[in-house]
Amino acid sequence: MIPNLIVQVWGFDIRLNTASVFDKNQTAMTTDQPSEALPIVHELRNPKGHGFDCMVFDGLYLFVPPPFMLKGETAEKRLQSIQEIELNDDDVIICAYPKCGTHWLWEVVEMLRSGVIEYRKEVKETQEFEIIYKEGTDALPAPRTLNTHLPLRMLPKQVVEKKVKCIKIIRNPKDVCVSFFNQYRDTVAPAGFEGDLEEFTELFLYGKICFGAYSDYLLTWKAELARSPGLPVLEMFYEEMKMAHRPLNILHDLAGRNMPDRVIALVTLFANKLSQRQIAISALGLMTITKDTILTIVGTLLTYVFIVIQFKPESTGGMGQDTNTTAG
Template identity: 35%
Template sequence: MTSIKVADDGGDTVNVVEVDDLLLPPFPIEALVKLPEFKLRPDDVLVCAYPKSGTHWVWEITRQLQAGTTDLELVEKDDGMIELSLSSHFDHQPDPRTLNTHLPFDKLPFDIHNKKCKIIYLLRNPKDVSVSYFNHHRKLEEFYEYHGQWKNYLPMVFDGRLDYGSWFDYVLGWEKAVMGQTNLPILALSYEDLQEDPIKGITQIAKFLGKNYDDDLIKTVCEKCCFKQMKKDKGKLEVFNGEPIMYRKGEVGDWKNWFTVAQNDWFDHVYKTKMRDSNLKIRFTLDS
């Protein structure tokens, strides 16, 4: 494991660590090194997504559906993030545990194949992801020590110079898993679809979990887990220098306020090339 500084196109650097050819955030060393050995339980549910793809949102939805109530203690998503702590840190959590990770599919703990835990995989359009990830790295200034500009940052998301690697490699790897190249139970969701019709998405998650709830509970979970309410309830739990770090806008299409015409043309070309063999249908706006 090596701590490194990765430079953007303008020379500003991001602090990351490299573990088994994967760049990761500078989390506790022991936890990162022992990730492959993380011990899972058969009834664990693992929420998986590339960073800034709505993991907090779906993790909280899943947590409430598992409990059958919205009346839960407010806790940070980090409490269920497997790359942040040793598996022993999670031993006190009662069954069924709702865990989360940003790991690529091929980097999940080995135990996932033995225990065959249910996986909820969330996919978000890369333009909005890149904008949110930029703000994330800038907000966590003392953690990543990144001071760069948007124009120099953008290429890093797609050529693998950031923690968790290239968005393209990540989603293509997960596409293979979702398309049946594994015997694991996986529910794949679109961030954009969930934004457009959250009741439908939450109902899908409940059904996947084997829950048969009435419409009232589904609606209550929807209201409790909407972006505005979560920012109000949980934003104060995750702050840095007095500012919320995990709840910015949660919108679909905010990338239009950031991408120049030239950047958008560049990205569309890269996207077409990288995704030419993919069957994924990515929505960059709710109109598409």
Template identity: 30%
Template sequence: MATPAEKATAAGLNADLVMLDGFVEVEFMVDRLKRVKDLPIRDDDILLCTFPKSGTHWTWEILNMIVAGKAEYAKHWQNSAWLEYRTEEELEALASPRILHTHLRPSQLPETVWDKRCKVVYVRRNPKDCVVSSFSQMSKQIWKDNPTGKPSYTGTWDDFIDLYLNGCIPIGAYFEHTIEWTNISEAKKNFEICKVHYEDMKQDCVREIRRMADYLGRPLSDKTYQDISEACSFTNLKHANEKLKDQTYHFHWQGDSSGYFRKGTTGDWKNWFTVAQSERFDRVYEERLNETFPY
């Protein structure tokens, strides 16, 4: 029987894939993922934890501005602080408090994150919008180390949904990721994290920025919250990332787009899913998470 990695390759995922601890991973990431557990963690580290395409760039920039106390963009792309991707030396060079971001599950992180009671912000988004965004990105993305020059995914939309629901996509399986993060407070002895929903940020960004600032113990003025919200609007943040920021940690993509910023909206999944695909997604979601699909 084919492994999930083999199924992903057969369906059109153009990368060297392997199985690691029961999950599909890109081969060149294996050594990096194995070393994450031993990375030094500082007492004042702030971790931003998301499933891919859940508003990571957006929230990371907001957190940087909260810490800075003003609506000023961080110098580098968020990739400069990507926990599982940067070297230990690169992470050590970051000034405190570091705002590290990761797509990993809690069980993959250094145990010292929990021992030191680091601040953790977890962002969750409608997975139907996540899968649309992932498909759109991976259908255009060319991996840096891919000698073929092909996009990361060249299969069909229907097959991509199937891979997504069955956890055959690299970086993580949505349901396992969600279950672990949803239950983290119980698993880690009442560890307090700040849970944020992408849709809530779209509805009232100022309110959610204030909530994150309060959690971090860094309250700001109402005007500063407004300024941060405006600076981190989709249009302004896309411009800043593509035109203003140092591009050292920017990945290369097809065309002249950053690849990360597509629409920044909610509900675009309705333009992609057929009725049958949507109903199947809801059914699997409810079976795996034991809750009614809430979006």
């Protein structure tokens, strides 16, 4: 029997693992994996065979990178290269567990830093440590808005040494779980998840998933941050970001620019639109228009046509003649 501690976050029971997520018949997750190769862990599956194939690095479950990302090197060497990344004083790093609003926040910070209110042509993965590693990060032009799902100990050493600005975003774990499930459900095999939400929730709570348990992520960040006093980390909540106004004022200060009120208002509008259900942003940065959006657009057009017909000036008499007489 695995001992667990139950706590409440936003009124939701969260199971904190006080022991390994494996039982005695499974291989324990350790930090001393052999450097020659990182094995694929096949045990992250339930009795129905539904689950994930993950690798282990520094005690954390991670996705197994495809060969094109490794460029002839081992996954371990590529991940170790992250710690050697040279950071700039104006770098900003967004740190979050998956599905906590990383892409949304990344877009907003990019707009605040550039002053240009439009979607980035690139996706946030093009600036994510565990996707592009040291080689890709070094090639990015400044100013850089970087992002990661990794714990603090696996980030570049200069995060602590140079006290680089970080933004950590937290989200209601119930929503994180459902959003994570939807992403895996919509992903094609073998990377997807074929089970139902109940099965996924069990794996999510026990940490049998890439990046481990959400509760472990939060507790690990808290402990590692306590060992690095003075590190400028802005902690935000996804739910607070949906209200947009106060967090955006803090964000533009953190980004190091004094944004005009007009820009703040436009970015606020953008952030609010992103939080609405009828507009969804895909992994490719494209906008998906749903039935609700179409009905809204049609309704707006019909209203406009109705107003034009009702108040169209006539050549003789009517509303237009009365208005001209009054004005004279």
